[in-house]
Amino acid sequence: MIEKLIDFICRGFGVLMVLCLGLMVLMVFGNVVLRYGFNSGITVSEELSRWLFVWMTFLGAVVGVIQHAHLGTDALISRLPLAGRKMCFLASHLLMLGVCWLMFDGALQQTRINMQSTSAVMEASMAWLYAPGMVFAVLAALALAHELWKFFTGQLTGSALIHVRESDDMPHGVVPGDDNTRQQRQEQA
Structure with a gap:
């Protein structure tokens, strides 16, 4: 049930990111042709495109956290025994939750500071430019808390404790979250 909701949210964010990118391309290209x-x-082309880019980036970061699509290296963790993997998993998730708190706190402060400021062209509150940081922090923290819940209830196996994507695991044309990673292919063989 929760997994279906998470997949639905990721797909919705994917659609929003495509719409943001499409609007950005349309506005910038249209502006160049008109100019x-x-x-x-x-x-409003330049300013709105910049705001859409910020929102698109943070929504993409949420999807990246949920699908473990960020690049990393598992050279050390893959060699650790199961207890070491569990300790690293727990430590990394607690650190990431701490970073989410710092991100939320900083974005909240910037949102409050810029609440009365307006943008030059659109005359919209500049708080909208800093709000995606709070959205990211809350949603990423929820995703990390969900993974910690699965960890503490024993739903994660030894290989699932390594949440890293090597660059070799993501060939061009493969969408993060697909079952085509090198590690999964090796486990199936």
């Missing part, structure tokens, strides 16, 4: 072809332009 050089007709000596006019879309006033």
Whole structure:
């Protein structure tokens, strides 16, 4: 049930990221054509594109945390016994939760500071530029807490304790979260 909800959220964020990227391309390309072809332009194009990029980046980071799509190395952890893997898993998740708290606190402070400030062109509150940091921190912390819950209830096996993607594990054209990672192929063989 929870896994289906998480997959639904990731797919929804994927759609939002595609929409953000499409709008950014459309606005910037349209602005270039209008500026050089007709000596006019879309006033909000640059500013809105920048804001969409910030939101897209943080939503992508949430999906990356959920799907373990961030690159890393497992040279040490893969050689540890199960108890060592468990300690590293627990320590890394607690550290990441601490970073999520720092991220939330900093983004909240910036949001409060910039609540009354408005952007130059859109005249929207600058708090919207810092809000995605809070969204990321909350959603990433929930994802990490869910993994810790699975860890403490014994739902994670020894190989699932290594949440790292090597660059070899993600060939071009493979979507993170697919079952095509090198480690999974080796386990199946």
